Amino acid sequence: MTESPLARWERYNGAVLGVASLLYLASYAVRVLGHGLPAAVRDLCLAVTFASWAVFALDYGVRRRLSGQRWPRFVRTHWLDTVVLVLPLLRPVRIVQAYETVQAHHDGPRLALHARVITYAGVSVTLLGFAGSLALYQQERTAPGADIVTYGDAVWFTCTTLSTVGYGDLAPVTPLGRLIAVGVMACGLALLGAVTGTFSSWLLQVFAREGERPPGNSPGASDGKD
Amino acid sequence: MTESPLARWERYNGAVLGVASLLYLASYAVRVLGHGLPAAVRDLCLAVTFASWAVFALDYGVRRRLSGQRWPRFVRTHWLDTVVLVLPLLRPVRIVQAYETVQAHHDGPRLALHARVITYAGVSVTLLGFAGSLALYQQERTAPGADIVTYGDAVWFTCTTLSTVGYGDLAPVTPLGRLIAVGVMACGLALLGAVTGTFSSWLLQVFAREGERPPGNSPGASDGKD
Amino acid sequence: MTESPLARWERYNGAVLGVASLLYLASYAVRVLGHGLPAAVRDLCLAVTFASWAVFALDYGVRRRLSGQRWPRFVRTHWLDTVVLVLPLLRPVRIVQAYETVQAHHDGPRLALHARVITYAGVSVTLLGFAGSLALYQQERTAPGADIVTYGDAVWFTCTTLSTVGYGDLAPVTPLGRLIAVGVMACGLALLGAVTGTFSSWLLQVFAREGERPPGNSPGASDGKD
Amino acid sequence: MTESPLARWERYNGAVLGVASLLYLASYAVRVLGHGLPAAVRDLCLAVTFASWAVFALDYGVRRRLSGQRWPRFVRTHWLDTVVLVLPLLRPVRIVQAYETVQAHHDGPRLALHARVITYAGVSVTLLGFAGSLALYQQERTAPGADIVTYGDAVWFTCTTLSTVGYGDLAPVTPLGRLIAVGVMACGLALLGAVTGTFSSWLLQVFAREGERPPGNSPGASDGKD
Structure with missing residues (x-):
C-alpha cells in the first residue's frame, strides 16, 4: 500500500519529537529544581524549553498542512494534539507513541501484549508523574502556608496520588x-x-488456555514469570 | 414495529427534559454561588428551579398515565425515576439517556462502544460532581468549624472524592x-x-484481534489513538 | 436426583438462619446504640443475641453430624462457617446465601446475573458495614483521645473506608x-x-452482542437502564 | 522430555530457597522487633539473616553458571532475580513460586485457578506487607517528629496503604x-x-456457563461458595 505524506511525516518525525519531548522535560526540570545554578545555565534551559516547544509547534503546523484540513476542523479532530501543544508537560503521552512508531519499523522482537500495556502504562505514568511533581513544586513551594515546600514532598505527594x-x-x-x-x-x-484491566484479561486468557489442556498439567501459574 | 405511546412520549420529551435538567442545574448553581447578586436575580433563579422541577413532575405523571400502571406499582418499577424526581440534583444521570434518545434518531455517526462508555461516564460524573460540589458548598459553608468554606474548596474536595x-x-x-x-x-x-471495565474489555478485544492476525504485524497498540 | 440429608437441612434451615442473623444484628445494634434504654431492655437484647448465637452453634453442630466428617476435618473444610460462628458479626455474608437458597425454591423471576451480583454485593457490604460501624463505635467511643465518639462518626468513617x-x-x-x-x-x-468486575463483564457482553448485529442499529447503551 | 540442569536445580532448590526466605524474614523480624532481647540473641538473628542471604547469593551464582550466560546478560535477563537478591525483603514474591514448584511435583489436588490467584495474591501481599511494615518501623521509629513510633502503628499504616x-x-x-x-x-x-481481575474473569465465566444452560436452572450464584 502507498503511504500518505502525513503518515510518512509522522514516521520520520517520531524520533525527533520524542527527543524534543525529553529535552523539554529535562530543561524544565533543571530550571525548576536548580535554584542555585548560575543564571546563564538557567537561561540556557529556558532557551532549550522554548526551542523544544517550537519543534512541537512546527510539527503541529506541518501536520495540519499535510492533512489538507482547515484550521478549525484540524484543531477539533486533533484535539489531543492541540491540548498537548498548549500544555507540553503532557507530552509524555506521546513519547509512547513515538517509541511505538520507531519500534514498528525495526521488526525486532516485540513484547507480548500484556507486558507492552503494563510497560507503556508504567512509562507514561512515570513521566507524567515526574512532570506533575515538577509543576506542583514550582507552583506550591512559594505559596504562603504551603505543605509542599521541598521537591521530595512534591514527589511523595505525587506518588500517593497516582x-x-x-x-x-x-x-x-x-x-x-x-x-x-x-x-x-x-x-x-x-x-x-490499566493494571486491573491487564490483570483481568491476562487471567481470562490463562483460563481459556487451561480449559483446552488436559487437567493435571496446568502450567498457567508460571506465565506470570518475568 | 409500532411504537407504544409511552415510547413516543419519551422520544419527543427527551430533549425537553434535557433542557429542563440543565436549567435546573444552572439556576441552582447561580443561586448557590451568587451571594452578592441582587435579590431579584436570585428570586428569578428560584423560579426557574421550581419551573424545571414542575416539568420533571409533569413528565413523571404523564409517564405514569401512559404506562397504564397504578401509582404504587409505577413508583416501585420506576424507582430510579422516583429517586431522581425527589432529588433533582441526580438528574445528570438522565441527561445521558436524553442525549442517547435524541442521538438514536439522528442516524449520525456513533462513537465506538468504548469511547461512548468513557464519554458517558465522564459527562455523568462531571455533572454529578458539579451538582454535588454545589450542594456540599451550600450545606457546609455556614456550619461552625467547617473546613469547606469557599466553592473552590468544595470542588477540590469533590475531585479528591471522585x-x-x-x-x-x-x-x-x-x-x-x-x-x-x-x-x-x-x-x-x-x-x-467504568474506567477499569472499559480498559479491560478493550484489551481483551485487541488481544482477540491480534490472535487472528499473523505475528509480526500487530497494529493493536495503535488502537488507543484518539 | 436424590437430595442428601445435609442439603435438605441447609434448604429447610436457610430461612431460620437468616432470621437469626437479622435478630443477632438488631439486638446487638440496640444494645450498642441504646445507652439510655432501661436495663431490662438491654438485658433482653443480650438474651436475644445469645439465643441467636445458640441457633448458629446448633446449626453448625447438626451440619457437622450430617456431613459425617470428624471435627478437625469439618472445621478445616468449613473454615468460612467456623470463622462466621466465632465472629457472628460477619454473618451478613451468609444472609445472601440464605436468600439464595430460599429464592431457588420459589421459581419466581430471577434477576439478571449482573443485577444479581451488584444487588448481593450491595446488600452484603451494607450489612457488613453496619455491623462494622457498630463494633467500631462500641470499641472506640470510650477510648482516650478517640476521634470516633458518636455513632454518626462511626458510620461516616465506615463509608469512607468502604x-x-x-x-x-x-x-x-x-x-x-x-x-x-x-x-x-x-x-x-x-x-x-465486584463493581469493576461486573462493569467489565457487562461491557464485554454488550460488545459481543453489538458485534453480531448490523451496524447503525446498536441498542447496547440502553441495556444500562434499570 | 529431558530436563535441563537449570530446571532440575530450580526444582530441587525451590524448597531450600523457600525455607531460607522464611528464615530471613523471621530473623529480620526478631532483630527489628526485639529491642529488649539479649545481645547474643540479636547477634544470632543477624547471623541467620546473613546466612540466608548467602544461600540466595549462592543460588543466584549457580543459576548463572547453569544458564551458560555471561554475567551482564544474566543480570539483564533475570532482572527480577537481581532485584530480589539486592533487596531480600522482596523475597516473598518468590515464595509463591517455590510453593508452585514443589506443588507441581506432588500431583495433589490443585486449587481452581481463581482460588489459586486469590490465594497467591493474598499470601504474597501479606508477606510483602509484613516485610514492609518491619522496614518502615525500623526506619521511622527513631526519626525526629515521626508519627510511626510503635510496630502497631507501622502495621496499621501498611494495611491502610495496601x-x-x-x-x-x-x-x-x-x-x-x-x-x-x-x-x-x-x-x-x-x-x-488481582482482586478486581479475578472477580471480573470469574463473573464472565459464570455468565458463559449460564448462557449454555436452560433458564430457570441457574446455579451460578452458588459458585462463590468457599
Missing part, C-alpha cells in the same frame, strides 16, 4: 496546584484501570 | 454534608468501575 | 478498633472488585 | 520511609488488580 492512596499529610493549597493534582489523579485512575 | 484518593485535608462536618459526600463516593466507585 | 477513599479526618486509635477497620477495608476492596 | 484507603492519620516522614511506603503502594495496586 496510587489513589492519598494520605493527605501534604496537600496543595493554591488553586493551580490543586488543578495539577486533579490531573495527576486522572493519571492515577487511568493507571489503576 | 478519584477515590481522599486526602482529607478538607472534610465535611455536618451530617447532611457527609451524606452528600457518600453520594459522591458512590459516583467515584462507579467511575472507577 | 469506598477506599479514606479521608482520615477520623481514624480509630485502639488496636481492636484498627483491626475492625482493616476488616472493613477488606470489604471495600471486595466491593470495588 | 487497601489504597490511606487515611493519613499516620505517615512516614523520612525519605527512605516514604520510599518503602511507595513500594507498599505498588503492592496495593497489584492486589487491587
Whole structure:
C-alpha cells in the first residue's frame, strides 16, 4: 500500500519529537529544581524549553498542512494534539507513541501484549508523574502556608496520588496546584484501570488456555514469570 | 414495529427534559454561588428551579398515565425515576439517556462502544460532581468549624472524592454534608468501575484481534489513538 | 436426583438462619446504640443475641453430624462457617446465601446475573458495614483521645473506608478498633472488585452482542437502564 | 522430555530457597522487633539473616553458571532475580513460586485457578506487607517528629496503604520511609488488580456457563461458595 505524506511525516518525525519531548522535560526540570545554578545555565534551559516547544509547534503546523484540513476542523479532530501543544508537560503521552512508531519499523522482537500495556502504562505514568511533581513544586513551594515546600514532598505527594492512596499529610493549597493534582489523579485512575484491566484479561486468557489442556498439567501459574 | 405511546412520549420529551435538567442545574448553581447578586436575580433563579422541577413532575405523571400502571406499582418499577424526581440534583444521570434518545434518531455517526462508555461516564460524573460540589458548598459553608468554606474548596474536595484518593485535608462536618459526600463516593466507585471495565474489555478485544492476525504485524497498540 | 440429608437441612434451615442473623444484628445494634434504654431492655437484647448465637452453634453442630466428617476435618473444610460462628458479626455474608437458597425454591423471576451480583454485593457490604460501624463505635467511643465518639462518626468513617477513599479526618486509635477497620477495608476492596468486575463483564457482553448485529442499529447503551 | 540442569536445580532448590526466605524474614523480624532481647540473641538473628542471604547469593551464582550466560546478560535477563537478591525483603514474591514448584511435583489436588490467584495474591501481599511494615518501623521509629513510633502503628499504616484507603492519620516522614511506603503502594495496586481481575474473569465465566444452560436452572450464584 502507498503511504500518505502525513503518515510518512509522522514516521520520520517520531524520533525527533520524542527527543524534543525529553529535552523539554529535562530543561524544565533543571530550571525548576536548580535554584542555585548560575543564571546563564538557567537561561540556557529556558532557551532549550522554548526551542523544544517550537519543534512541537512546527510539527503541529506541518501536520495540519499535510492533512489538507482547515484550521478549525484540524484543531477539533486533533484535539489531543492541540491540548498537548498548549500544555507540553503532557507530552509524555506521546513519547509512547513515538517509541511505538520507531519500534514498528525495526521488526525486532516485540513484547507480548500484556507486558507492552503494563510497560507503556508504567512509562507514561512515570513521566507524567515526574512532570506533575515538577509543576506542583514550582507552583506550591512559594505559596504562603504551603505543605509542599521541598521537591521530595512534591514527589511523595505525587506518588500517593497516582496510587489513589492519598494520605493527605501534604496537600496543595493554591488553586493551580490543586488543578495539577486533579490531573495527576486522572493519571492515577487511568493507571489503576490499566493494571486491573491487564490483570483481568491476562487471567481470562490463562483460563481459556487451561480449559483446552488436559487437567493435571496446568502450567498457567508460571506465565506470570518475568 | 409500532411504537407504544409511552415510547413516543419519551422520544419527543427527551430533549425537553434535557433542557429542563440543565436549567435546573444552572439556576441552582447561580443561586448557590451568587451571594452578592441582587435579590431579584436570585428570586428569578428560584423560579426557574421550581419551573424545571414542575416539568420533571409533569413528565413523571404523564409517564405514569401512559404506562397504564397504578401509582404504587409505577413508583416501585420506576424507582430510579422516583429517586431522581425527589432529588433533582441526580438528574445528570438522565441527561445521558436524553442525549442517547435524541442521538438514536439522528442516524449520525456513533462513537465506538468504548469511547461512548468513557464519554458517558465522564459527562455523568462531571455533572454529578458539579451538582454535588454545589450542594456540599451550600450545606457546609455556614456550619461552625467547617473546613469547606469557599466553592473552590468544595470542588477540590469533590475531585479528591471522585478519584477515590481522599486526602482529607478538607472534610465535611455536618451530617447532611457527609451524606452528600457518600453520594459522591458512590459516583467515584462507579467511575472507577467504568474506567477499569472499559480498559479491560478493550484489551481483551485487541488481544482477540491480534490472535487472528499473523505475528509480526500487530497494529493493536495503535488502537488507543484518539 | 436424590437430595442428601445435609442439603435438605441447609434448604429447610436457610430461612431460620437468616432470621437469626437479622435478630443477632438488631439486638446487638440496640444494645450498642441504646445507652439510655432501661436495663431490662438491654438485658433482653443480650438474651436475644445469645439465643441467636445458640441457633448458629446448633446449626453448625447438626451440619457437622450430617456431613459425617470428624471435627478437625469439618472445621478445616468449613473454615468460612467456623470463622462466621466465632465472629457472628460477619454473618451478613451468609444472609445472601440464605436468600439464595430460599429464592431457588420459589421459581419466581430471577434477576439478571449482573443485577444479581451488584444487588448481593450491595446488600452484603451494607450489612457488613453496619455491623462494622457498630463494633467500631462500641470499641472506640470510650477510648482516650478517640476521634470516633458518636455513632454518626462511626458510620461516616465506615463509608469512607468502604469506598477506599479514606479521608482520615477520623481514624480509630485502639488496636481492636484498627483491626475492625482493616476488616472493613477488606470489604471495600471486595466491593470495588465486584463493581469493576461486573462493569467489565457487562461491557464485554454488550460488545459481543453489538458485534453480531448490523451496524447503525446498536441498542447496547440502553441495556444500562434499570 | 529431558530436563535441563537449570530446571532440575530450580526444582530441587525451590524448597531450600523457600525455607531460607522464611528464615530471613523471621530473623529480620526478631532483630527489628526485639529491642529488649539479649545481645547474643540479636547477634544470632543477624547471623541467620546473613546466612540466608548467602544461600540466595549462592543460588543466584549457580543459576548463572547453569544458564551458560555471561554475567551482564544474566543480570539483564533475570532482572527480577537481581532485584530480589539486592533487596531480600522482596523475597516473598518468590515464595509463591517455590510453593508452585514443589506443588507441581506432588500431583495433589490443585486449587481452581481463581482460588489459586486469590490465594497467591493474598499470601504474597501479606508477606510483602509484613516485610514492609518491619522496614518502615525500623526506619521511622527513631526519626525526629515521626508519627510511626510503635510496630502497631507501622502495621496499621501498611494495611491502610495496601487497601489504597490511606487515611493519613499516620505517615512516614523520612525519605527512605516514604520510599518503602511507595513500594507498599505498588503492592496495593497489584492486589487491587488481582482482586478486581479475578472477580471480573470469574463473573464472565459464570455468565458463559449460564448462557449454555436452560433458564430457570441457574446455579451460578452458588459458585462463590468457599
